[in-house]
Amino acid sequence: LKTVDLKAPNWNFDVADLKAAITPKTKLLLLNSPNNPTGKVFKRDELLEIAKLAKEHNFYVMTDEVYEELVYPPARHMPFSTIPGMKERTILVSSTSKTFSMTGWKIGYALAPAALTKAIRIPHQFTTFCSATPLQYGMVHALRLSYDYYHVLREEYSERRTALYNLLIEHGFECKQPEGTYFIVANHKNLLDIPDTEFANWLIKEVGVACIPVSAFYENPEEKALESRYVRFGFCKDLQTIAAAAEKFKANLKPALAKAKK
Ligand SMILES: Cc1ncc(COP(=O)(O)O)c(C=O)c1O
The missing domain is CATH 3.90.1150.10 (Aspartate Aminotransferase, domain 1)
Known part of the structure; x- marks a missing residue:
């Protein structure tokens, strides 16, 4: 695992730092936006930089978007998969814990192209019966709110x-x-x-x-x-x-x- 620092006080990253962290062995970049702890929401041009490198070096991007609904205008959250060419490379993970104050329920979801979800579905079959059934129904109800x-x-x-x-x-x-x-x-x-x-x-x-x-x-x-x-x-x-x-x-x-x- 190689980390790339977000720099205080604006919590921007240096593209040179990101490039330096990439090696021929790099398979996956993990991106958390909106970001805990900094509160930063990555902007479109920052996502474009990451997308360019993902294409160039052929790696996947797993995006942790659990705070996707907690964004304050004028900031806007842009799912990484909406960047042209990135849908095929993105594994989005999210959860109901923040948006619906269900912290501790530990129920979330992943969204990815079918070829990638194959690997995700193997452990998934064991987790659905580890989460209490009523909580899963509660989450479905929450996701249907207007x-x-x-x-x-x-x-x-x-x-x-x-x-x-x-x-x-x-x-x-x-x-x-x-x-x-x-x-x-x-x-x-x-x-x-x-x-x-x-x-x-x-x-x-x-x-x-x-x-x-x-x-x-x-x-x-x-x-x-x-x-x-x-x-x-x-x-x-x-x-x-x-x-x-x-x-x-x-x-x-x-x-x-x-x-x-x-
Ligand atoms: C960025 C981020 N991802 C994931 C989680 C975990 O979410 P959950 O409680 O649904 O497992 C948290 C919770 O603190 C978080 O801040």
Whole structure:
């Protein structure tokens, strides 16, 4: 496995890095857009670059599109298979866990040309009876919901996104509103210039708000934590929970920072 970094603060990738990661043995590129943790939604010209390389080096592309419905205008999610010539090369994997708040149900689906689904269908026969039958019916019902559901979903998450973003900015984090997903990645160096893992532990204990160190998403998390000053907050919470976090920041952040800087 070779990874290609998305570079802060805009989380773009370097085409040269991607080219350098490709070898004659490369069979598959794994692409996650909209992206967890960064909230980045890959743009058409970035997808075209990847498509060009897929053709040139003859590899497949597996796209993890679980956040496909959680995209905030003007950003737009473009399924990789819609790029000309890519339908034959794409294995799309998605899930109902994010769009329908079914986290933990672990039911998803894959979409690929028939020749490729042959291999997928071999393990599939064993997984359908591992997932509880009522949950599978629940998922089918969810997939049949009308367009209104998706509209309301985005409206509600947009409101939560703004609430969390304002809260983080107000308390000294550096961040942007994400284009997609329900995460905000924030730089904490202006509060405490310590490794992201230490910061996440400190914030939970001293302020009472949970976040995830972004170094956990890298191949060598311990090494990355030394330089990373990014943590991920989630807004997959109701507005009251975000308001409760705001109260905790207001009451606890200043004294906790004063104690930490002593
Ligand atoms: C990018 C991405 N792919 C896949 C998953 C897993 O989805 P599921 O819970 O349906 O297995 C997650 C969940 O955190 C995710 O963030």
